[in-house]
Amino acid sequence: MGIVDGSNPCPSQYSSDELCDQSVFNSAYVVWQYKDQTVLGWIVSSLSPSIVSTIYGLETSRLAWQDLNLRFVALSTSRISLIKRKLQSFQQGSMSCQSFQDEVKSLSDELLAVGKPVEDFDLILSVLNGLNSSFHSFVTTYMLFAKEKSMSFSDFHAELLNYDLM
Structure with a gap:
């Protein structure tokens, strides 16, 4: 965590002017860079595209973590409200079904990251309300089914796809 929070700063690239002239890197710098890039890879692989x-x-x-912190952790109440409104009013339009669901999930993930998770039922309703007219029969069938049994978003996603x- 020291690399990300700055408590373990990057050592100097060269341990002396002579080694700098010879382009020989400081071994502590090489190790630190390897660790930093590994952590950066972990951060990137945990994020949506x-x-x-x-x-x-x-x-x-550290730069990636600071940027993400500013973007998600330090969100104001008004930003949270904006994301919620966008999630509730988001429309598929001409997007593919997969792209539309990915965008809805991304908005949901933004809320989750700031400690405001969206329940599966509410997420499903957001998708149903935003689907274009070619999905009317699916929406009707789902609403009838939902009276009988609840469904996880993951199962709903698979059914919709x-x-x-078809």
């Missing part, structure tokens, strides 16, 4: 694009080009795990393939 739409979020990864926001930290593209940041060269250290299966319907889309």
